[in-house]
Amino acid sequence: MxxxxxxxxxxxxxxxxxxxxxxxxxxxxxxxxxxxxxxxxxxxxxxxxxxxxxxxxxxxxxxxxxxxxxxxxxxxxxxxxxxxxGLIDMHVHVTFERDANVNPHRWLTEYEADYALRSIKYLQRSLDAGFTSVRDLGSSYKVIFPLKRAVERGDISGPRIFAAGDTITPTGGHADLHGYRKDISDVISDGLGVCDGADDCRRAVREVIKSGADVIKITATGGVLSNTAAGVSQQFTDQELVAIVDTAHNLGRSVTAHAHGISGIKAALRAGVDSIEHGSYLDQQSIKLFKKHNAYLVPTLLAGQTVSQEVLSNPHMPVAIANKVRAVVPQVEASFKLALKNNINIAFGTDSGVSRHGNNADEFQWLVKYGMTEKQAIRSATIDAAKLLGQQDKLGxxxxxxxxxxxxxxxxxxxxxxxxxxxxxxxxxxxxxxxx
Ligand SMILES: [Zn+2]
CATH class of the missing domain: 2.30.40.10 (Urease, subunit C, domain 1)
Structure with missing residues (x-):
């Protein structure tokens, strides 16, 4: 042996x-x-x-x-x-994968190394699936940047990683920690990326960049998978959004905004973000703003489909989350079709981690089902994704x-x-x- x-x-x-x-x-x-x-x-x-x-x-x-x-x-x-x-996925979460059968409190018992070690197989699966570059939009800086370096050194196999590190969110916002006693969350979350007020948000952006961020991810609105009944409307003020975008751009980083509700989508676009993730409720006015700012939509259709299935099969899903899934996901198809009809820039993103790593290509079938030609869908995951990454000279x-x-x-x-x-x-x- x-x-x-x-x-x-x-x-x-x-x-x-x-x-x-x-x-x-x-x-x-x-x-x-x-x-x-x-x-x-x-x-x-x-x-x-x-x-x-x-x-x-x-x-x-x-x-x-x-x-x-x-x-x-x-x-x-x-x-x-x-x-x-090689394919490019503009929205993944390398360091986790949702699994309704896993103890939801497992993370209270684990160290960063547990996350990093589990991520090795997620990265391998993504690369095997033909994704040679991914953009990670929200993973702890203590895990994602060591993983990125390990891939660059060739210690582990995986796609080239462009990463946001910790998400910029207001206190109690979508990317803040929810569902625990305040004294418990205070111990567990180091609060990197949490900010309130324009000056504090400039500080948070600088700190996240200092920790290694290639791109800035913000939560401009509430989100579906946070355990809070806070809806999906605008969460940062206009002044905070302007401060975030201004600071990030001055430091050579693009900004992408998680945004479902229309008020937050428009406010983020007006502030000058480079892309909108999800974009579940689009209207004609927001289309004009996308065009004016040459911004991209990263629709993440697969994420909506995945959580809709989970609502049906997982009786333990918190009520606050299940209610948001039921309200938001049915809006996605019409919004995507509106963006497509108006020739908005669209880049491919799956929110993998919500769905299984390695199944990223499932997104293509939804893009085509909702009206893209096969060629458009491929472009969104190659040339157009490379442009949004600012890597069109090298990739895509x-x-x-x-x-x-x-x-x-x-x-x-x-x-x-x-x-x-x-x-x-x-x-x-x-x-x-x-x-x-
Ligand atoms: Zn995400």
């Missing part, structure tokens, strides 16, 4: 070594079909050359290594595959000079979006993580 374990560890070590040296080598992918460039035009029989984690050349036809003028390269045969850019498309984040599926997702649920090949920054 012991001998077997040692052999397994030795072969694992060899695999890891070969994976890293593999990435340094020149690789050549033969792609049967491919979504190419910023316009994502469908090309057949393409040769993609990958050097130093980047796409260095793309040639028509299947070009041999000698014809490419290379002395040595690893060939990856995807001639029977549909090859496309297969072009020379971009990061080699490349996935493949069997069959064309342009004909059947559900093919994206079965990703066959995953490369991130030139390193192969999955090849079926």
């Amino acid at each position: 012991k001998q077997k374990l040692i052999t397994t560890l030795a072969s694992l070590g060899a695999m890891l070594c070969s994976a890293s040296s593999f990435a340094a080598q020149t690789q050549v992918i033969y792609a049967g079909s491919m979504l190419s460039g910023a316009e994502q035009t469908l090309e057949k029989q393409q040769t993609i050359v990958i050097e130093n984690a980047m796409i260095s050349r793309i040639e028509e036809g299947y070009v041999s290594i000698s014809e490419l003028g290379l002395s040595d390269a690893t060939i990856i045969d995807l001639k029977d595959q549909f090859v496309m850019p 498309q297969l072009s020379v000079g971009k990061q080699a984040d490349i996935i493949s599926v069997n069959g064309s997702p342009l004909d059947d979006i559900s093919t994206l649920k079965n990703v066959q090949f995953v490369m991130k920054a030139g390193q192969v993580y999955k090849q079926l």
Whole structure:
């Protein structure tokens, strides 16, 4: 037994070594079909050359290594595959996953390391599902930034992480801690990100950035999954919102606002946020504000569907939460359709953690069901997501000079979006993580 374990560890070590040296080598992918460039035009029989984690050349036809003028390269045969850019999920919570069967008070007994260790499998599943980049919108800074660094070092496998760290919320707001005695919550929550008044909110934004935030996440309105009957209307004042956006932008961070109720959506857009998460109640006026500020909507349709199912099956869901699910989720379809009809920028986001990590691609079927073309849905998770991330120079498309984040599926997702649920090949920054 012991001998077997040692052999397994030795072969694992060899695999890891070969994976890293593999990435340094020149690789050549033969792609049967491919979504190419910023316009994502469908090309057949393409040769993609990958050097130093980047796409260095793309040639028509299947070009041999000698014809490419290379002395040595690893060939990856995807001639029977549909090859496309790695997917980007703009709204996940890497450090948790809802599970109605788990003791809801488990978190009172656990340390940050418990969260981090559980997150390793969530990250692995997300990468296996073809998501090569994720934006984490609300996880403790003590867990998410160490995880991000572990992925960057290659200690664990996962998508590239862009993270908000702790959410900026008013006292008693959606991202504050609810449902416990005040003296208990005071001990458990360090209150990073909680602020009241314009000056205090400037301080909170600065503190969250100091803790490592790549992006600022705020709760502009109440939320569905907080155990409080506070509704889903505006929670920050206009002055607080302006102070938050102004401070974040001055420090080079974009701001995304969790917002359901229309008053909070409009107030956040007027204050200049870069995107709205959920956007459950949109109206014509808010559409104008989206356009005026060139803001994005991240609709998270999967989250609504997931919690609606949970209301039916989980008798222990707190009444305050169940009532909000019943009120908010039926609004989502009409709001999404209004945004789509008016050509609002839409970026793909799932709120995974509410749903299972690794099922992120389920969002595509809702986007298409509610009116997006397959091509629009793919754009929302590639080029458009990269733009909202401010990473369009590096991510979101297969072009020379971009990061080699490349996935493949069997069959064309342009004909059947559900093919994206079965990703066959995953490369991130030139390193192969999955090849079926
Ligand atoms: Zn969320």
